[in-house]
Amino acid sequence: MSAQKPSIPRGTRDFGPAVVARRNYIFGIIRRTFEKFGYAPLETPTLENLSVLTGKYGEEGDQLLFKVLNSGDFAKDVTPEDLAAENRSKRILPKVAEKGLRYDLTVPFARYVVMNRNTLVFPFKRYQIQPVWRADRPQRGRYREFYQCDADVVGTDSLLCEAEIVLMMSEVLTQLGLTEHTIKINHRRVLGAFYQALGGEGTEVDLFTAIDKLDKIGREGVEKELAGRGFSPAATERLFDLLGVGGDFAEKLERLLAAFVTAGVEPENADGYKGLQDLKRVYDYLVSFGFDKFENLEFDVTLARGLSYYTGCIFEIKINNVNMGSVSGGGRYDNLTGAFGLPGVSGVGFSFGVDRLYDCLDELNLFPPDAATTTRCLVANFDAESEAAVLPVLRQLREAGIPSELFPEAGKLKKQFQYADQKGIPYVLLQGSEERAAGQFKLKNLGTGEERTVSLEEVLAELAK
Amino acid sequence: MSAQKPSIPRGTRDFGPAVVARRNYIFGIIRRTFEKFGYAPLETPTLENLSVLTGKYGEEGDQLLFKVLNSGDFAKDVTPEDLAAENRSKRILPKVAEKGLRYDLTVPFARYVVMNRNTLVFPFKRYQIQPVWRADRPQRGRYREFYQCDADVVGTDSLLCEAEIVLMMSEVLTQLGLTEHTIKINHRRVLGAFYQALGGEGTEVDLFTAIDKLDKIGREGVEKELAGRGFSPAATERLFDLLGVGGDFAEKLERLLAAFVTAGVEPENADGYKGLQDLKRVYDYLVSFGFDKFENLEFDVTLARGLSYYTGCIFEIKINNVNMGSVSGGGRYDNLTGAFGLPGVSGVGFSFGVDRLYDCLDELNLFPPDAATTTRCLVANFDAESEAAVLPVLRQLREAGIPSELFPEAGKLKKQFQYADQKGIPYVLLQGSEERAAGQFKLKNLGTGEERTVSLEEVLAELAK
Numbered sequence: 061m062s063a064q065k066p067s068i069p070r071g072t073r074d075f076g077p078a079v080v081a082r083r084n085y086i087f088g089i090i091r092r093t094f095e096k097f098g099y100a101p102l103e104t105p106t107l108e109n110l111s112v113l114t115g116k117y118g119e120e121g122d123q124l125l126f127k128v129l130n131s132g133d134f135a136k137d138v139t140p141e142d143l144a145a146e147n148r149s150k151r152i153l154p155k156v157a158e159k160g161l162r163y164d165l166t167v168p169f170a171r172y173v174v175m176n177r178n179t180l181v182f183p184f185k186r187y188q189i190q191p192v193w194r195a196d197r198p199q200r201g202r203y204r205e206f207y208q209c210d211a212d213v214v215g216t217d218s219l220l221c222e223a224e225i226v227l228m229m230s231e232v233l234t235q236l237g238l239t240e241h242t243i244k245i246n247h248r249r250v251l252g253a254f255y256q257a258l259g260g261e262g263t264e265v266d267l268f269t270a271i272d273k274l275d276k277i278g279r280e281g282v283e284k285e286l287a288g289r290g291f292s293p294a295a296t297e298r299l300f301d302l303l304g305v306g307g308d309f310a311e312k313l314e315r316l317l318a319a320f321v322t323a324g325v326e327p328e329n330a331d332g333y334k335g336l337q338d339l340k341r342v343y344d345y346l347v348s349f350g351f352d353k354f355e356n357l358e359f360d361v362t363l364a365r366g367l368s369y370y371t372g373c374i375f376e377i378k379i380n381n382v383n384m385g386s387v388s389g390g391g392r393y394d395n396l397t398g399a400f401g402l403p404g405v406s407g408v409g410f411s412f413g414v415d416r417l418y419d420c421l422d423e424l425n426l427f428p429p430d431a432a433t434t435t436r437c438l439v440a441n442f443d444a445e446s447e448a449a450v451l452p453v454l455r456q457l458r459e460a461g462i463p464s465e466l467f468p469e470a471g472k473l474k475k476q477f478q479y480a481d482q483k484g485i486p487y488v489l490l491q492g493s494e495e496r497a498a499g500q501f502k503l504k505n506l507g508t509g510e511e512r513t514v515s516l517e518e519v520l521a522e523l524a525k
Numbered sequence: 526m527s528a529q530k531p532s533i534p535r536g537t538r539d540f541g542p543a544v545v546a547r548r549n550y551i552f553g554i555i556r557r558t559f560e561k562f563g564y565a566p567l568e569t570p571t572l573e574n575l576s577v578l579t580g581k582y583g584e585e586g587d588q589l590l591f592k593v594l595n596s597g598d599f600a601k602d603v604t605p606e607d608l609a610a611e612n613r614s615k616r617i618l619p620k621v622a623e624k625g626l627r628y629d630l631t632v633p634f635a636r637y638v639v640m641n642r643n644t645l646v647f648p649f650k651r652y653q654i655q656p657v658w659r660a661d662r663p664q665r666g667r668y669r670e671f672y673q674c675d676a677d678v679v680g681t682d683s684l685l686c687e688a689e690i691v692l693m694m695s696e697v698l699t700q701l702g703l704t705e706h707t708i709k710i711n712h713r714r715v716l717g718a719f720y721q722a723l724g725g726e727g728t729e730v731d732l733f734t735a736i737d738k739l740d741k742i743g744r745e746g747v748e749k750e751l752a753g754r755g756f757s758p759a760a761t762e763r764l765f766d767l768l769g770v771g772g773d774f775a776e777k778l779e780r781l782l783a784a785f786v787t788a789g790v791e792p793e794n795a796d797g798y799k800g801l802q803d804l805k806r807v808y809d810y811l812v813s814f815g816f817d818k819f820e821n822l823e824f825d826v827t828l829a830r831g832l833s834y835y836t837g838c839i840f841e842i843k844i845n846n847v848n849m850g851s852v853s854g855g856g857r858y859d860n861l862t863g864a865f866g867l868p869g870v871s872g873v874g875f876s877f878g879v880d881r882l883y884d885c886l887d888e889l890n891l892f893p894p895d896a897a898t899t900t901r902c903l904v905a906n907f908d909a910e911s912e913a914a915v916l917p918v919l920r921q922l923r924e925a926g927i928p929s930e931l932f933p934e935a936g937k938l939k940k941q942f943q944y945a946d947q948k949g950i951p952y953v954l955l956q957g958s959e960e961r962a963a964g965q966f967k968l969k970n971l972g973t974g975e976e977r978t979v980s981l982e983e984v985l986a987e988l989a990k
Contacts, residue, residue: 066574066639068574068577074637075567075569076641077651095928096927096929097930098929098930100545100948101546103545105534106537107533109531112531112532123596126593129593131589134614136613152599152600158534181943205570205571218933349920350920400531435560458561465563468648469683482646483565
């Protein structure tokens, strides 16, 4: 095979050492927080059967699934008629591919729960940090291969779970230094009561979809969209009265309750009231935890979330001092596993988007300076004799847990310092013949430029810091 | 879509919480060791262009690549002639798929080095821990999706790298508790000298392939195979004289040197001598590090390794008290990136097979008992009142870094204890109304069965242990 200029597929990325280290810094904080709250790790295969994936993400989602060709003579069942048909690729697909790449972490989780229903202990709290693949058109910030970080608990209706999700969100963001954030919470049933208050015009899905766009297209845009979908101007007017309700968390709860009564939302239907009660309960849990004022938590009645399977509380996080979409979202669902023949499994979960978190930290310069480095000390290599002499020292550094390396070739110190510099190694340790005779070392701090003549004990003490 | 019984593709696996935790224990030791020696993490995409992957793993490897269908109307360029051809799938493949799944970590690494040749600092030391995919026939211990843990350094010929690979291998195994291991080392040029000593009969590749099978098929099998491939009985006799050379590391080096002289291996060709010198240099490095006797290191002249691209030292690890193939292997190569138009990049690397390591640890019962657990304390939930009262305690446990959870529903303690038991949570913390009145807790150790009445300070002290 002749030499070729290699490339990677559009929408995919190589992560070099510095970026991996920074990403691992983010993953580490998320993982430790999930575990601190009792969530345990799960990993599912990259390859899933298409029978598991197809039909779970809507028509568009099915298009965006990456399908994997069957092995061997994959085309053996394709007929000339298939090829001649107008929808040839759709006809041929089930004959040539039975597996696909994981599209999200929720469907594999549901599949896992169903397959292991008899051995799992419920409530089952799992987190999952793995890549997913979507054949989307790549663009800035949108990739075909990207990581999701999900935490879900299934098998309980307790709103303690919702309250702890708020705490986990808050802890991760605080630890990352993203203090300027808003955790938005709403409830699908509150939105359902809105729908009822509007007199049942149009459809509920159209209403939610329009509200979801408020951030992007503004009030006028939403009004236009609702008008096009069969909502009267009067109903839209009432909607914006409800969406405009002000006050803090408790005040909004009260005012909405009053508005529902005025609007004649039926108490025996109770959906909207139940939604408000749930939100109050979540808030009360946070107060019981000892958070008197949870200032970053906002009851945002305009939050709708796109996904159709949510039925209870819904969440979203916005970083206030960066111009970017939400970095996390989630909600409660009633029927995660119904498509796999196990109805009635309720749960609640949420997900962090690590690429967006990365971009936020990068923009705000919040990565700790040593997040990108692994090696702490480069031992310089003067010549064969010095090399042999410093090997026991190198061993001691490593035994003390200090990641260290000896430049593998004797030669120009300039090159060796460049190596340390470009790799972000903070210290260079030197022992020329003079130092060797005196049983000492030169230790240079590349950050400050300071160079000191020190003993081995001093080296170990300094580098262990 | 009607309900279906979900499954996962053959040769793939779900990893539940306990298994993920144990696997992470192994990955953690490998990662920390790699980093301690100055290797930095790299991650490459799951999807690679087929132009990068194809032709790198031999004909069989090309068959075993998982290919990903192009998006949209993938079949648009397939013709009726393609379909009618005897090798239809081979003809159709390039028209319907241009991407595939990563097959190993070496080719993506080579591609990365070539694509980033102008910005990378050499020597470039990278490690990579990621899954790979092969459409192999699944069988016990062989999966279609499995992890590799590679460390490679490119851009230097220094044999310090080989010595440090031995140290890294040794450190990982020792930390895992796999003390009964043998690190086998040999050199391709020593095998080359064997070939020369045999008089250049047959081909070198045939000789290496036959030697590689010695473990499996024994001396007779190898003799038969060599006879079938054009080697005379006299040559095979000479081969076994060389393979049978005994003694410790230094003695084998000397005896082989003498044997090469006797056999008339040409000094000016020098290949075999260079191989012996390299091995001596690696050994001397280990001695300089302060390892007087490296008892687990064996100069095994029968070690050949299957891969054709090795040109220098080669390695393999065998766990002696488990009946299993090698858990690690590697070697030096001269021309990693030649296929991508960048000749002359020399390097050396090795890889751990994490599935085999897992099975060894499992069989020898070497996983630490807490490797499978995340949550350390379950707080029991008696009723709404007790729930509200223990929330601040739960918060304090977590703030002290102790992974803890409150059972999310009030109710039967038996169920809550079962939950703790099945999840492997070692402690249950209880505060009934009586304890609450006294400002105390009951702390039950599920391992020992011991239950004590304690203060919050005592709880924190005990659980922080």
